[in-house]
Amino acid sequence: MELLILIVKVVVVMNVALMLASTCTWLERKGSALIQDRVGANRAGAFVESKRWYLKPALPLVRAMGWLGLINTLLCDSLKGLWKEDFVPSGASKFLHALAPIIAVLPIMLAFAVLPLAPDFTVGGITIHPRVAPIDGGLLFVLAMGSVAVYGVVIAGWTGNNKFSILGALRAAAQMISYELPMGLVFVALIIVYGTLDVYEIVEGQQSLLWGVVPKWGIVMQPVGFVVLLLAGMAETKRGPFDLPEAESELVAGYFTEYSGMKFLLFWLGEFAEIALFAFLLALLFFGGWDIPWVALPKGAWWAALVGHLVLMAKVLFFCLLQIVIRWTLPRFRYDQLMNLGWKMLLPVSILNLIVTAVCKVAA
């Protein structure tokens, strides 16, 4: 029975990660079109016809999906990726070339294992914890997986066997290491505030009210930490104004210049899964997870867990959308500006934030 529950949990968590990643793909395609005053993908499947009677009832739905660009982004693009020629540059190790996109995706998917999707609930006498791995260093595990994902980028850049790839990989590695420091320090401040490393317990710690008025969310307790984490996380995902590792005006496509077909799409999947993971972190750590302010749901009821899950998902989708809007609004930084922001702005601010948090904690 326990094994069965575990398997169901793994399937559900994997599906949440993949569904969020593909939703982000669609949001990015259509959202960027809206922002740039274009129409965006709206053709594939929009004019589908069939003479078969049993397909007739489904036609309006398929047409609507096609018109919304869902078929184009979710079905056509991935099928196209499967059919494309898989090109390996000469002189590169085939094994490492295939390994790099896997390493870019796998750690991000693994990081989802420690994130709780809903409050614990009881069904038929069995208490279910809706997370795959309840380890006591959950927050650190996310950080560790983020740092392992660097290898995918580095190996991809190296097997590309050209200047653009290697420059992109070096930029990406330097950027990710630099921004991991303020990110880790913000996590430490959060750990001091809530007194635990477990993501679930941090979310539970945000359910009460501060002085009986404001919800005890991370954004209230750690406003500076939120700003720092937002900036650092955007840089970690290598998107938005921080997409220098793949700056197409300078580096063709950066570290994945030499990738094609499904391997190329895997990098995209990793990127969008990273967006979803980061949105999850923001929602869980700073916006109370499944908490609705001033509303107390009964603990342990299955419907309360469902409502909590939907609330959490709404928050996650909001942060996915926020990242996409930022990415399509702001222009790209210069690389020295990026490094200055990381080392001279965010790092001192996050150290100061940590000291102030510790002093407040001791004083309280």
Place this chain on the structure above:
Amino acid sequence: MSFMGFLLSAMALAAGVGVVWSRNPLYSAFCLIVNLLSMAGLYSVLDAHFLAVAQVVVYAGAIMVLVLFVLMLLNLKAESGRKLGVVRPLAAFAIGSWIVATAYPSVVDNFKKVSIHELQENLWRSEGTVRAIGEELYGRYIVQFELSSLVLLIGIVGAVMLSKRKQPAIGPRPGGLGGKA
């Protein structure tokens, strides 16, 4: 423990051999990463989750990325056709077997003294590994811990001093990034 433990140990050993065996320094670095990751896996099999995660964050995540960074910037070629001679392998073998011979008895003695189950029970009793490690580090070993942080500080200051040392100017060099070389 048993199956996963043996699998991970085998992986760690194979990767360790790979570090020494491969001719290309980058492959050596990759093997070292696999070795460190399988050590982290061994820790987590032994229920030391915090140690496993710390191993991944510090060694696999930070230090090895820097090593790869340097290797990629140097753009080393695979070492081919370099003869090792006779003396060096023999010396390496002698030193290696000396280390094993001295370390082996104490390691085995320690394992005989404390059984793994006993260790695990201690861990469970202390409400998770993070708390246990924290209490040891900031309780019994506080002086040593703070002294080691001093060593790190000296390292950072030393690195800054070395990089800030005045270098003899090579021709006129206008400041700023946009300056012509």
